[in-house]
Amino acid sequence: MPRFVLDERVKHALIALAIALAAGFLTLMRPVDVFGWLVQAKLFDREASGEFVYVRMPFATGDAAKNNREVLSTIEALHASGAERIFVNVPLQTSESQETDARLRAFLAANADDIYLTSSSEQDYKDSDRIPPTDPYFTQASKVYSSDYDADFLRFVWGFSRSEEPTKENLVPLSFALANIGPDRDDVFIDYTIGASTIPTISSASRETDLSRLGPAGKSFILGTDSFGANIRAPGADTVSPTAIHILAAESLMRGTGYSLPWYVITMTLGIALALGVRFLRTTRRRRFAYLAWCSLGLALFFATAFFGMRAFFADGLLLAVSYAIMRCVAGYRRRHLTIDPLTRLPNFTALKSDLSDGKAGGSSCLVIAKVARLDALFVGLGSAERRTYLREICNRLSLGDQARTVYYDGGKYFAFLCDSGDIPDLQGHLEGLRAVASQPVRLTGRCLDVSVTIGADGLADHPIEQRLSSATAAADQAREAYKPVFIVGHDKDDWDHSLTAKLTQALAEDQIGIKLQPQVDLGSGAFVGAEVLARWRDSDGVDVPPSSFILQCERMGHLDSLTRRIFQKSFAAVDAIGREGLIPEVAINVSAVQLVDDRIVQIAQEALHDHRIDPALVKIELTETARIEDFRVARGVVDRLKEFGFKLSLDDFGVGSANYEAWFELPFDEVKIDRRFVAAIHHSPRARAIAAGIIHSAREEGIVVLGEGIEDRATYDLLASMGCTQGQGYYISRPLCLAEYIAILRREREMTLSRRDNG
Known part of the structure; x- marks a missing residue:
């Protein structure tokens, strides 16, 4: 069963997801979400249903009696015209005219099933603009709803919530009363694709003319004033009355929209989709398609939530995308500048170690090192372009038979690549053939340059990365062009003693x-x-x-x-x-x-x-x-x-x-x-004696010490001394x-x- 490995891209996707979730939990990106909601409000244009009519009352004055008379005359006219429901979203205060107050109170009490009042229950609430509460004198026999609202830092109101058990101190919001929604909805996100300007509006001063135009039958009328909340804004409008905000919320409830997704839903959806995409789509072309599909998914969700009037949080998903892009850019920069050889533009051995640690090598992978000898002598007089051509040609030859193979270059004399030894019946023969191809002369600007290549390989895929690289490099160094140009560690039984490896590691650790x-x-x-x-x-x-x-x-x-x-x-x-x-x-x-x-x-x-x-x-x-x-x-x-x-x-x-x-x-x-092989043979081999004599003579001419090693008997000792050898060592000594x-x-x-x- 293949081992599940988190490669670099998956790690980056998960890190980006963690960053986005942390930002979402801390609400750091809410200003960006607000901007997104403003954009969504402009994507679609919908009109209000016309069931709710805004009755604009005159600005409140210091004369409470005058205000009460205006409210009384308006609700009397609306009631007489056949209005289905009337909501008075104007704070009523007792005045000096007891007669006016008594008449208004009596009319409200007599029509308590059709006429409803509002009041501000949160006097210290920062966003209710200090709306004065309705005097209890008028509310004793009437149903009362909340006129409060919550605006953000830009003075936008995005929704309303109600408690599970309304009390006198915790009233049901006016919007829920207008929509006549039961307990199945506890909150509403205002669907601002419904234009505030499409809400039917009449003026109390011209109500008779406006009522004849609209027709009051089956409609709910909401009396409101711009005296409070003058700075409240709505997308697509400059400033609006708080009453209009409640009406838009009621329209959203009536349409069955206005739901709000938890803040983490979009972020988790995009994060998981990104991680899965980069995990299972391994080629560059497929990953690019996945990135395009991922961006399309984000845009589709953005439009879909706008169309269905849902509040969703996309800013954290945007942060996820930006974080992932930054990490990939940094990784790309590092890969270009830290893991790419500047001359050949090939990945270097740092990239090789990273790829091996990420598990890109299979269980039967063989790490191959190709050593090019005498490069310094060959490159004398060559420019950078010619050196690059020479090295790239060797790289191309090492890729023969597997165009998808990645060849790494250490910037010196070593190339490296991975091959699946499980798919190659004769690995020794395969590498010898590859070496023969790679060793052909390279033609540059009308001349031929020799290529001298030896190959070392490590087939022990279960060993640590550094050990495999050192092993394959040592094998390439031990290989000899004329004698054994390909040396494979682990290919022959005697190449590597597995039990000795563990013992030697322990011996080094314990200083044995x-x-x-x-x-x-x-x-x-x-x-x-x-x-x-x-x-x-x-x-x-x-x-x-x-x-x-x-x-x-x-x-x-x-x-x-x-x-x-x-x-x-x-x-x-x-x-x-x-x-x-x-x-x-x-x-x-x-x-x-x-x-x-x-x-x-x-x-x-x-x-x-x-x-x-x-x-x-x-x-x-x-x-x-x-x-x-x-x-x-x-x-x-x-x-x-x-x-x-x-x-x-x-x-x-x-x-x-x-x-x-x-x-x-x-x-x-x-x-x-x-x-020692010459010292051991000087008695019976004139050639060995001549070689030893030549070495002794050369050393004495240069004035340096010459030492004979491997002296096993007295005769050898005496002969070397007579020949002028300076020092000696061996079992005889x-x-x-x-x-x-x-x-x-x-x-x-x-x-x-x-x-x-x-x-x-």
Whole structure:
């Protein structure tokens, strides 16, 4: 069953959704929602039903008696004309004219089933503009409804709500009374697609003429005044009376519109749709179609809610879209500038690690590294355009047979790609064929440039990303163009010891790898001159693991620097311990040539020197595998920095590998070590003896030390000494010793020397 993986786009969609939901919860985007509602109000033009007629009363004056007489005459005329219901949305106050007040009160009481009053029950409510309440003198026998309203910061009123159990202090809003809606609706969002200007309106001053024009039968009349709430606004209108707002709310209730969706519905709908779209539509073309469909969905919902007169919150969804777009833009910028090689425009190894961590590699994926040798020499005299063409051509060749394959370039000499080894019966043959194609010369501006490619691959998909990359890179480095140009880790049983990997990881974590010291002597005097540090590891099963196995394993796992750091620390501690005994403490530490590609080895040596404060002249760094040095300019810079600290440099295993003479020529060695295979054969092989003699002669001509390693008997010892070899080491001289044993033999030598001196 495939593993569900949240790739980058899905993560961004979910983060954007979380941001939008948080903003919605805090109502940060409400001003934008208000603007959206204003736009929705203009999308459709609907007329009022005509069932509710607004009767505009004169502005209230300080003469309460005059106001009451005007109200009384108006409701008497409306009632006489056959009005179905009359609502007095004007605050009634007792006046000095008791007769007028008594007549008005009596008429209201006599027609309590047809004429209704309103009152402001929230005197401290900030948006009711201090509407004075109707005097209880008039309300004792009448039904009373609330004239209050709630305006936003722009003075728009968007709806009304009523409580489940109305009381004298918590009246039913006038809009609900007008619509005569039962308890199934507790709130209404005003559908402003109904134009306020289409509400039938008459004036109390010309009511007879207006009534004859409208016809009062079956209509509800609402008496209102512009004296209060003069700044109330409605979409599409400048200012309106609060009475008109109540009428529009009643129209919405009558139409069955005016519902309000919870604030999170649109946001969740858009967020989930976006996450699902980018999760299951993986190609660029399909994703673009998904983005277009997603935007269309948002617009469709915007128009649909406007058409049905529903209040919905789109600002949080807009924030979701903006947040997602910003994150994708940032990711695109990072991908262009941080994960794209500027020369070739190919994704680099940072992008490779990101893609591997996002699970884009399948369970049977094989990570392939193609190493192009001698690039620096080839690129001398080439411009950027020609270099780009050369590298892009190699990339195109590596993509043969799978045009959807992504090829990564590290900016140096390595290309990488993933292939599904499960679909390739003969992976070795497939990669060898691909390498043969990629190794064809590239034509540039009338000339041919050679291509030298070796390939390393790691087929262990269950291993960590860094380990796989280090493993495949090490395999590409180990591959040899003429001998074994394709090297696959995990392809052959002996390439990778799975049990050893876990044990080695534990050993490094618990610092179980120690050192032994193999003494080196002056072949002329036989005196000890130092020792080579050898890494030693006995695993948890009590088995001694050969260094040739676990050091290579460390390199493939990407832990070579970690191992080297431990060896340096232990070696410097040994030098310190030997020096405290007043003995000769010089040691030689092996360092792989692959570690000369940058300053990491310098930092490791500097850290150890800082921790132990020894004389760096007592430490020789033995450079191994010099055939793997490809950029001597960089390697020389690293070596020079090491020598600036005072370290000496030794060329190990000289005579093995085609690059050793070049390494001797390019790097400032203080010592050359004749490889043990020549030392072992100098008795019976004139050729081996000639090679050893040539090395000794060359070293003596340059004035550097030459050391023969692998001396197994006295005859070899004497022959090397007679040939002029300076120093030697091997089992004949001593096996590798622990620190205490090495200090003991140095003490014995010192005592013997002192004894000979004392005896004359």
